[in-house]
Amino acid sequence: MKAESRKDKTEALMQILRRIDQGDNPQTLRAEARRLIEQITPRDLARAEEILVRGGASSHQAGQLSVAFLLMGVLEGREANLRERLPADHVLRIILAEHELTRCFLADLDSLVREIVTLERMTDTSMEFMRLSHVAEHLHAMLEHIEREDDVLFPALRQHGWSALAAAPGRAHEQIRGHIDSLLRLLGTFRAERFDAFKQQLALLSQTLIQVILEHLHEEDNLLFPIALEVVKEPEAWHRIKRLCDEIGYCGVHI
Numbered sequence: 718m719k720a721e722s723r724k725d726k727t728e729a730l731m732q733i734l735r736r737i738d739q740g741d742n743p744q745t746l747r748a749e750a751r752r753l754i755e756q757i758t759p760r761d762l763a764r765a766e767e768i769l770v771r772g773g774a775s776s777h778q779a780g781q782l783s784v785a786f787l788l789m790g791v792l793e794g795r796e797a798n799l800r801e802r803l804p805a806d807h808v809l810r811i812i813l814a815e816h817e818l819t820r821c822f823l824a825d826l827d828s829l830v831r832e833i834v835t836l837e838r839m840t841d842t843s844m845e846f847m848r849l850s851h852v853a854e855h856l857h858a859m860l861e862h863i864e865r866e867d868d869v870l871f872p873a874l875r876q877h878g879w880s881a882l883a884a885a886p887g888r889a890h891e892q893i894r895g896h897i898d899s900l901l902r903l904l905g906t907f908r909a910e911r912f913d914a915f916k917q918q919l920a921l922l923s924q925t926l927i928q929v930i931l932e933h934l935h936e937e938d939n940l941l942f943p944i945a946l947e948v949v950k951e952p953e954a955w956h957r958i959k960r961l962c963d964e965i966g967y968c969g970v971h972i
């Protein structure tokens with residue numbers, strides 16, 4: 718690309734990012750973002766972000782504006798429901814299905830914890846404790862899902878030049894790992910005579926864990942994956958991702 722046309726693209730990007738920031742008409746912005754997204758590279762967007770930061774924006778604000786831009790461009794004229802757009806053998810369909818299963822386990826965890834906090838006593842052979850351990854095992858199996866995203870999906874985004882996109886989900890993965898570990902440790906050290914303290918810790922931990930995971934799933938379903946589909950265009954790249962994921966295996970269904 719010639720230096721001159723690259724400068725024009727950066728300039729066009731800067732303008733659209735500023736207009737998104739100012740809350741310009743979303744319909745016009747979406748159409749323009751759609752056109753522009755076909756012509757730019759990750760480096761053009763990174764350069765536009767840099768200029769915004771030099772102009773006084775925080776890097777968080779600049780990053781959010783470029784995600785908003787990508788999303789406007791990606792979703793323009795498209796069916797918003799990702800699942801319905803993908804063939805059943807697409808790797809993102811399996812990942813979305815695992816998200817759905819995870820939501821079911823989180824809902825189970827939520828109602829189970831509500832039930833447990835009303836109990837007077839519980840032992841490690843009580844039905845409630847067994848059910849809690851079972852849900853915790855399913856959530857623990859979710860770590861495989863996280864590893865697959867960390868080891869296969871995010872590196873593919875980085876290879877295509879979109880390192881920044883995977884940064885926030887990667888940080889959320891760290892948090893989720895920590896919360897799931899804490900839940901397993903809490904169950905592993907359960908003592909019936911310390912049930913009151915256990916109930917308090919369990920209620921607090923499960924509330925945080927549920928909130929963090931639900932937010933993360935929402936972000937991947939509605940932001941990261943639609944954008945990933947747009948920036949990783951070659952079907953062979955998705956086939957390669959699926960092959961690697963198949964080798965690692967899937968979670969949530971085999972316990």
Ligand SMILES: [Fe+2]
Pocket residue numbers: 863866886890933937
């Ligand atoms: Fe994830």
Ligand SMILES: [Fe+2]
Pocket residue numbers: 812816862866934937
């Ligand atoms: Fe995920």
Ligand SMILES: [Fe+2]
Pocket residue numbers: 851855972
């Ligand atoms: Fe199970």
